Amino acid sequence: MVDPTSDHHEDxxxxxxxxxxxxxxxxxxxxxxxxxxxxxDNSVETAHFCDEECRMEWQ
Known part of the structure; x- marks a missing residue:
């Protein structure tokens, strides 16, 4: 898995x-x-979305 703080849009x-x-x-x-x-539960969780529309549908 890629580091979630990296620039995912590059290579x-x-x-x-x-x-x-x-x-x-x-x-x-x-x-x-x-x-x-x-x-x-004392851990960092992340969710990735391909665009703002998918992010809004997730809520």
Whole structure:
């Protein structure tokens, strides 16, 4: 898995890219990539989204 703090829109292979939490599409080299982060059970959780529309559908 790619470091969630890196620039996912630059030179990422689809097999190493995170998947959209809403539609499941690999997010590789997309400038529309969105990430939200939260704390749950004393650990950091993240959810990746291919664009703002998928992010809004997840809520």
């Amino acid at each position: 990422i292979d689809e097999d190493e890219a995170p998947e959209c939490a809403t539609c499941g599409t690999p997010i590789a080299n997309e400038v529309t990539h969105r990430v939200i982060t939260w704390i749950e």
